[in-house]
Amino acid sequence: MSSANMTIFRAYAQKSNPASLPPSILFSHSETCLTVFDAFPKSIFHLLVIPRVRPPFNVYQLANLRSLLKCEKNCAKELLMGLSREANNVKKMIESEMFKKYGFKWEIWMGFHAIPSMEHLHLHVLSADLCSPRMKLKKHYNSFHPKCGFFIHLSDVLSWFDADPSYYKTTSQLKKSEYEPLLKEDLSCWKCDRNLSNMPKLKSHLQEEFDKLSDQEKAKVERERKRSDDLAQTSSSQISLND
Ligand SMILES: [Zn+2]
Ligand SMILES: [Zn+2]
Numbered sequence: 001m002s003s004a005n006m007t008i009f010r011a012y013a014q015k016s017n018p019a020s021l022p023p024s025i026l027f028s029h030s031e032t033c034l035t036v037f038d039a040f041p042k043s044i045f046h047l048l049v050i051p052r053v054r055p056p057f058n059v060y061q062l063a064n065l066r067s068l069l070k071c072e073k074n075c076a077k078e079l080l081m082g083l084s085r086e087a088n089n090v091k092k093m094i095e096s097e098m099f100k101k102y103g104f105k106w107e108i109w110m111g112f113h114a115i116p117s118m119e120h121l122h123l124h125v126l127s128a129d130l131c132s133p134r135m136k137l138k139k140h141y142n143s144f145h146p147k148c149g150f151f152i153h154l155s156d157v158l159s160w161f162d163a164d165p166s167y168y169k170t171t172s173q174l175k176k177s178e179y180e181p182l183l184k185e186d187l188s189c190w191k192c193d194r195n196l197s198n199m200p201k202l203k204s205h206l207q208e209e210f211d212k213l214s215d216q217e218k219a220k221v222e223r224e225r226k227r228s229d230d231l232a233q234t235s236s237s238q239i240s241l242n243d
Helices: 008-013 065-069 073-102 138-144 154-160 165-171 176-184 199-242
Strands: 026-029 033-037 046-051 108-113 123-127 151-153
Touching (some): 008 033, 033 073, 046 073, 065 073, 073 108, 108 154, 138 176, 138 199, 151 154, 154 165
Antiparallel strands (some): 026 033, 033 046, 046 123, 108 151
16 A cells, blocks of 8 residues: 555544545544544444544654553543544444344444554444455454454453553553464454354355344344334224223
8 A cells, every 4th residue: 555545544634624525535523533434344334433633632642542542641541532422423323324224233343453554543433244345355354353352442442541550551552563463363253253264255154144143133123113013003902992
């Protein structure tokens, strides 16, 4: 990837008017952050929440999670809480899209890559499926596997602030030597832990997992719809009995 592509989030974060970004890129924005569509989605829904460059932070402190965690602790936590609030708004919008397009909603993950491939801090908000035509390489998959460790859940990062200061200091270093090997781990289904020998097999297994979930959830929605229909019928027949 060219260096211009590597710093594209930084350019977005420095925009005084994010609304000037095309709707194919920009999902939403606020005073403190902006949310964009991931150009190479690794799940059915995949967005990125990016902090805008504002005091007390400069662009270098917002380069990545590691640089942010080196800043004054309360300021760093405040910034992450802001991202969390925005991510929760985004989550609600994704859930309503899920209902519209798929007839049910499923889990949504929020987290950071331990070693990001792009400059400027960005929080991944993605649906828990990892089903996407853009999911091609083992390192892509492992980087989002929710139990592999390379993908660091936002809730975990927030919990570091309440941990022992020495734990915070060590963990927040996000040592490359500890995280890089995780990308080379054997492929396994994030849902049922089954080992798969290659990406095509993994991808078709993930699709099966999604289809299974879809069938279950749609049946659940249907049962609930029927139950409320029945209830409505019972109450209307009661009304007519009362007449
Ligand atoms: Zn990333
Ligand atoms: Zn599985």
